[in-house]
Structure formats: structure tokens, C-alpha cells
Amino acid sequence: MTHSTPPTEKLQKVLARAGLGSRREMEGVIAEGRIKVNGKVASLGDRIEMRDQVTLDDRPVGLRSVDDVPRRVIMYNKPEGELCTRKDPEGRRTVFDRLPRLKGERWIVIGRLDINTSGLLLFTTDGELANRLMHPSTEVEREYAVRVMGQVEKQHITAMTDGVMLDDGPARFTDVQEFGGEGINTWFHVVIMEGRNREVRRLWESQELTVSRLKRVRYGNIFLDKRVKLGEWVELNQDEVDDLSAMAGLPKRAVPALTPNEQKQWKRDRNKRQPVQGIRKAGSRSRR
Structure with a gap:
């Protein structure tokens, strides 16, 4: 009689699924030596089984399957x-x-x-x-409304859609559309497939143009x-x-329904939000 080996998963993936944070955040927690598996300090690259005992800062972590x-x-x-x-x-x-x-x-x-x-x-x-x-690898589109200071020429748009080399590699917009305004207060909508740090701003800066207002209006x-x-x-x-x-x-x-207590709590949390100073509205595009 043969016994199948219990499946293992990357530790940071299981920790993220336990609701402790993103995988990247969990990689940092593991690197700091705050995670133990079966009493031993874990290392990046470790794989675990669902039956393993895991602690964060010596407090037990409840592991969950994907369906939970x-x-x-x-x-x-x-x-x-x-x-x-x-x-x-x-x-x-x-x-x-x-x-x-x-x-x-x-x-x-x-x-x-x-x-x-x-x-x-x-x-x-x-x-x-x-x-x-x-x-x-998922290639999710991110769309931004951008107010640009400076005279935007056709060659600037062409360069940014063809692709430019930034400090951390090539980058490009998959779409650029002018969306109103005059002179140095012209609005554009741009679409990008990545979420690298300040990538939208850096693409415009590569053309010696400055972004004075940036607002994300769509994710996927x-x-x-x-x-x-x-x-x-x-x-x-x-x-x-x-x-x-x-x-x-x-x-x-299925999206779980809020319990009556959760509904009350969410309502209190919504009502306790602090007012935010308004900003001028960026142009919005119709749904495609």
C-alpha cells in the first residue's frame, strides 16, 4: 500500500492566505526571523504542509485552505x-x-x-x-487621468507608446488619449500594464514634461x-x-454576506471617516 506525500506550499503564500498581509509583506516578515515552523525559525524558500504548526512573533497562526x-x-x-x-x-x-x-x-x-x-x-x-x-504576467491594465505641465507634442506621445528606457528597464503606455484642457493644464488618459514605482510620472518626465496631477480611474x-x-x-x-x-x-x-454585527461596525467605520479637502475633478472616460 502506498501513501501519498502531503502537498506543500510556499510559506509566504500560506501566510498571505491566513490574512496576515501580502506575499511580499510576508517575505519581509520571514526574513526578519519572526516566523517559526514547528518551533524552528523559518527561512525564505521554506515550504510547509497544512498540518505544520506556525507562529508569528511566537503567537499561533491559523492556517487555512484555499476554499476557507x-x-x-x-x-x-x-x-x-x-x-x-x-x-x-x-x-x-x-x-x-x-x-x-x-x-x-x-x-x-x-x-x-x-x-x-x-x-x-x-x-x-x-x-x-x-x-x-x-x-x-497577468497583464492587468491600469488607466490614469494625468494633468501635464508643458507643451505636449505628437513625438512625445509616439515615444511613450513605442517605449522608452527608464532606470529600471523599458516602459511604455499602451494607450494615450488627450482629454481636454488648455496650455499647461491639459488632461490625458493613459493606460499602462505594470505597477512599477512612479512609472507613469517617469514616462512623462522622460519627455521633459511634468505631471501636476495624477489619478487612477481604472484597474482592469x-x-x-x-x-x-x-x-x-x-x-x-x-x-x-x-x-x-x-x-x-x-x-x-461567493462573496460572504455581512453579519448584522459586521453591518453595524462597517456603518460606524464609514461614519467616523474624517472629511477630505476636495480637489478639482479629473476628466473621466466612458466605460469601454
């Missing part, structure tokens, strides 16, 4: 001046400060925006969904909802989550 992870997604309209980090040593506001609280889960940001960029951010409780949507097939005011969030419905799941190559999963 709830797949919630919320859309957040990020204001300028907020950081895409959980905590800031300088005490500056982060995008996580305004989100509804979860019990036994953790919001994971799908992609990031720099401190001076506003607009669409997606958060999920499903680490695998977040990882796949952020991975370059999810558009920034006009009903979501600056600094507010809304939970995506089943169809929208199914679309994201399909884009990530994951099977559909």
Missing part, C-alpha cells in the same frame, strides 16, 4: 497625501486608516499609489487574488465609481468580484 478564505473586495477613492502602508513612523495618514475593520481578516492592497497620486485602490481579504492581479475592468467620494469606500458586488477572479484566473467564489 473569504473573497471580499472594496474600492477606495484615495486622496492625495495618504500613504499605501499600514503604519507610518512619522504619523502620516495611511490608506488603511479609513477602511472598515475586519474580524479575523486583514485588508490587502491590490497595487499601490504614491503619496501624491489619488484615485482607485482595491483591497481584498484574499491574498491569492491580490498576488495574481499584481503579478506582471473595474472603474472608479463616481458615487465613491474622495476618502470613501464601497464593497464590490458579486459580479464585479467574479470579473476580478476571472481576470486572475481563479474560480468564482
Whole structure:
């Protein structure tokens, strides 16, 4: 009689699925020596079984199978001046400060925006969904409304769509459309397939042009909802989550309904949000 070997998975993947953060964040936690597996300090590259005993800072971690992870997604309209980090040593506001609280889960940001960029951010409780949507191989379109200072010529657009060499490799826009305005206050909509640091700004800077306002308006097939005011969030419905799941190559999963206590908590969290100073509205494109 033969016995099959229990399946193993990468440690950071299992930790992300446990709701502790993204895979990248978990890689950092492992590198810091804060994770133990069966009493021994874990290392990057370790693989584990679901029956292993895992601790973070000597506190037990509840491991979960893929099917046990709830797949919630919320859309957040990020204001300028907020950081895409959980905590800031300088005490500056982060995008996580305004989100509804979860019990036994953790919001994971799908992609990031720099401190001076506003607009669409997606958060999920499903680490695998977040990882796949952020991975370059998935090739998810990100669309931005951009206000550019300087005289934009046809050759600038051609160069940025053909591709330019940045410090960290080649980059290009897959689409650039002028969207109104005059002189140094001209708005464009651009589409990019990656989420590298400040990539949109750096592409314009390669043409000696300056971005004075930058707002993400679309991630994949999810558009920034006009009903979501600056600094507010809304939970995506089943169809929208199914679309994201399909884009990530994951099977559909029912979005769990909020319990009555969760509904009350989310309502309190929404009402406690602090007002945000408004900014002039960027042009919006119709859904394609």
C-alpha cells in the first residue's frame, strides 16, 4: 500500500492566505526571523504542509485552505497625501486608516499609489487574488487621468507608446488619449500594464514634461465609481468580484454576506471617516 506525500506550499503564500498581509509583506516578515515552523525559525524558500504548526512573533497562526478564505473586495477613492502602508513612523495618514475593520481578516492592497497620486485602490481579504492581479504576467491594465505641465507634442506621445528606457528597464503606455484642457493644464488618459514605482510620472518626465496631477480611474475592468467620494469606500458586488477572479484566473467564489454585527461596525467605520479637502475633478472616460 502506498501513501501519498502531503502537498506543500510556499510559506509566504500560506501566510498571505491566513490574512496576515501580502506575499511580499510576508517575505519581509520571514526574513526578519519572526516566523517559526514547528518551533524552528523559518527561512525564505521554506515550504510547509497544512498540518505544520506556525507562529508569528511566537503567537499561533491559523492556517487555512484555499476554499476557507473569504473573497471580499472594496474600492477606495484615495486622496492625495495618504500613504499605501499600514503604519507610518512619522504619523502620516495611511490608506488603511479609513477602511472598515475586519474580524479575523486583514485588508490587502491590490497595487499601490504614491503619496501624491489619488484615485482607485482595491483591497481584498484574499491574498491569492491580490498576488495574481499584481503579478506582471497577468497583464492587468491600469488607466490614469494625468494633468501635464508643458507643451505636449505628437513625438512625445509616439515615444511613450513605442517605449522608452527608464532606470529600471523599458516602459511604455499602451494607450494615450488627450482629454481636454488648455496650455499647461491639459488632461490625458493613459493606460499602462505594470505597477512599477512612479512609472507613469517617469514616462512623462522622460519627455521633459511634468505631471501636476495624477489619478487612477481604472484597474482592469473595474472603474472608479463616481458615487465613491474622495476618502470613501464601497464593497464590490458579486459580479464585479467574479470579473476580478476571472481576470486572475481563479474560480468564482461567493462573496460572504455581512453579519448584522459586521453591518453595524462597517456603518460606524464609514461614519467616523474624517472629511477630505476636495480637489478639482479629473476628466473621466466612458466605460469601454
